[in-house]
Amino acid sequence: MIEERIGYSFKNRELLKRALTHRSFVKDRKLSNEQLEFLGDAVLELAITEFLISNFPDIDEGKLSKIRAASVNTKTLAAIGRKLKLPEYILVGRSEQKEGIVNNDHIIENTFEAIVGAIYLDGGFEKAKRFVENMLGETVKKIVANGIIFDYKTYLQEITQKAFSCLPEYVIVKEEGEEHNKTFYCDVYINSVKYGSGCGKSKKEAEKNAAREAVKKLEKRDV
Structure with a gap:
């Protein structure tokens, strides 16, 4: 059972x-x-x-x-x-x-x-x-x-190359906060279509979080 x-x-x-x-x-x-x-x-x-x-x-x-x-x-x-x-x-x-x-x-x-x-x-x-x-x-x-660490940016790149024959494009759309304590907001696009958004204390972190959201969305679609 x-x-x-x-x-x-x-x-x-x-x-x-x-x-x-x-x-x-x-x-x-x-x-x-x-x-x-x-x-x-x-x-x-x-x-x-x-x-x-x-x-x-x-x-x-x-x-x-x-x-x-x-x-x-x-x-x-x-x-x-x-x-x-x-x-x-x-x-x-x-x-x-x-x-x-x-x-x-x-x-x-x-x-x-x-x-x-x-x-x-x-x-x-x-x-x-x-x-x-x-x-x-x-x-x-x-x-x-x-020490296995999952890299969503690399994984998203692999998916988009295979399914769309292109690379994802990351765009920092907004920055907030003081110079020493900024928050960055990023959107990720595939063939000019937005697939994910993310934020973080660095541009790199914001991109990773946007990639994570895009991967989850694509996996639900079984791309």
């Missing part, structure tokens, strides 16, 4: 069913896992943030942000989803089933995040946090130990 695999028993099993339901399986999108995935994404990020602060108090915020990004990217979450055998449980429409989309990294990632959201609604943040730590704790520790 899926509950045995994830190590959590639902009081409301309808939440679990919804977490496993792709929008192609139901007519009403409110019955799909999309909203749970949206919620789970936020819960996952908070849970990982708390885990990092508790376990690595000496690492500065900039590095923690990069470690968190490396811990919750599509490939990492899809790999965990496969270990849980989530493709066996994801509910999709007939044509989508024939296409084998249950094995798509983004579908598995979204389902994993939806399960996090469902656990949060069913049992609260502490239960969801425990699930996240059980699933990702060792992965996070390996990332820290091996």
